[in-house]
Amino acid sequence: MQVAKPVGRNASALKYDILSALGVSALAGDKHRQRLMLRLIVLITTRYNWQINELSIGRAEIARLWSVDERTVKREMARMRSAGWLEVKRAGVKGRVTVYAFDLDAVLSGTADSWDTIGADFTARMQARHGGAGTSEGPGAAPDPNVIPFQPLTTRGRGGVADGLWAQVLTRLHAEAPALTNAWFGQLSEMAHEDGRVTLAAPSRFVAGYVSTHLMTQLLAAYSALDPSVRRIEVIAAGV
Known part of the structure; x- marks a missing residue:
């Protein structure tokens, strides 16, 4: 634990x-x-x-x-x-x-x-x-x-900075649900995005499990609104 x-x-x-x-x-x-x-x-x-x-x-x-x-x-x-x-x-x-x-x-x-x-x-x-x-x-x-509070231009992503689609997804999520983004989505980083599948990394098993169980609907909706090809998102615990 x-x-x-x-x-x-x-x-x-x-x-x-x-x-x-x-x-x-x-x-x-x-x-x-x-x-x-x-x-x-x-x-x-x-x-x-x-x-x-x-x-x-x-x-x-x-x-x-x-x-x-x-x-x-x-x-x-x-x-x-x-x-x-x-x-x-x-x-x-x-x-x-x-x-x-x-x-x-x-x-x-x-x-x-x-x-x-x-x-x-x-x-x-x-x-x-x-x-x-x-x-x-x-x-x-x-x-x-x-x-870490939500910061659209510096939130962690590949290479330490959220850019491209992931930055747009975070901005969209923050506009719709700032509290959830500050508490949960802002802790994630995008590891892979190809063939309609996105892999996100979380800092702990707890965060990965909570997002996967409780917040996947919002997360998938935000991604799909910006890239309709996204059909699956997996959240993993970094370093585990």
Whole structure:
């Protein structure tokens, strides 16, 4: 995972940030999302070991914490695993409960649409952590130098400068969605563009995954409006 581990001097700030992101994102969703994310928060706050990234708990105990039956627990835990939030670290055997691990990147990627609701400083901290900078000191910290605002003439591209079609795409995206461009599209660079296929590089797996999952429609529309031959875009993590 690219996100900083919530241990050490700034552990408390990062833990609060994670829980804040989950809570605000839950409140912005429907009742089913709210309930699922509240159940996730309860697991984190009651039984999760932050230092070793382990959730060691049996189905019966979860059912008691959630005030549901074990069948509901089985279904909801499967939903969390399907979303990529949880993975089985050690399968349960007779006399031992299943041990889970949280993928904090996956958890937070599902909340990114709500970061700006908390505040611009929160968004900057999350971007810095996911970008691998890992230098944010928590609330009140100065903006990380690796969080780059949108600059149409100097945004990274092949050779370090966005030019040609990619620069036009970024300008179009910024005109339509400046916040998304500042937060996400501006971090990308064009690696290849041929035969109707575009390959873009992102600074981390988190950014690549988020753009691919949540923002591909806008990205493809902007490219296609300027070059109708573009039919496919792939976003990869640079250096991975």
